[in-house]
Amino acid sequence: MLHTYAGYENRVKSNLESRAQSMGMQDYIFRVVVAEETVREVKDGKAKEVVENTFPGYVLVEMIMTDQAWYIARNTPGVTGFLGSHGGGSKPTPLLPEEVERIMKRMGADITVSDIDVKEGDTVKVIAGPFADLTGKVTEVDHEKQKLKVNVNMFGRETSAELGFDQIDTVE
Incomplete structure (x- = not known):
C-alpha cells in the first residue's frame, strides 16, 4: 500500500x-x-x-x-x-x-483467481456476460490480469470480446 x-x-x-x-x-x-x-x-x-x-x-x-x-x-x-x-x-x-x-x-471488485489453462488458438465457450452460450477462438491471453480476447461469431460476423477467465469454459 x-x-x-x-x-x-x-x-x-x-x-x-x-x-x-x-x-x-x-x-x-x-x-x-x-x-x-x-x-x-x-x-x-x-x-x-x-x-x-x-x-x-x-x-x-x-x-x-x-x-x-x-x-x-x-x-x-x-x-x-x-x-x-x-x-x-x-x-x-x-x-x-x-x-x-x-x-x-x-x-465490489471480483478477485476470483482461476486456474483455467487456455492458450491462443484454443476454442472456448462463453458461460457468462452478454456473449453467453457462444463459442469462439482465443486470440490473446493475459494470465496476470485473468483476461483474454476471444473472437466469437455473432450475427454472421466475427466479433472480438474481452472476457475474464471466470466467464469462459474450455471446450474438449
Whole structure:
C-alpha cells in the first residue's frame, strides 16, 4: 500500500501506471487501485450517489517487490512512502491476502483467481456476460490480469470480446 498526499490518489494511480508502462515494468507492477465505493448521500433533500475514497491518502499496488519496481513506485510524484516501510530504504510489509480480499469485496471488485489453462488458438465457450452460450477462438491471453480476447461469431460476423477467465469454459 502506497501512502500519498490526500486528494492525489487518482493522480498517483495514473502516474504510476504510465511510469510502469514507459519503463517496461508491466511484468512487475500489475495493478494499481484507489479504494473507492459508491455511497448514497442526501443533500438539500435530494438523494444522489457519490463515489467516496475508502482510504484517503492510500493507493493499493499489486507488484513483485524488486529493487527497480520499488524504486519506480517510491519515486512516483505524489507518493510519500509505503505502508509498513520504516524509511532508510527498507522494503514494505505486504498486505495479507485476506486484507486485500476484504478491501476488493468492499469495492465490489471480483478477485476470483482461476486456474483455467487456455492458450491462443484454443476454442472456448462463453458461460457468462452478454456473449453467453457462444463459442469462439482465443486470440490473446493475459494470465496476470485473468483476461483474454476471444473472437466469437455473432450475427454472421466475427466479433472480438474481452472476457475474464471466470466467464469462459474450455471446450474438449
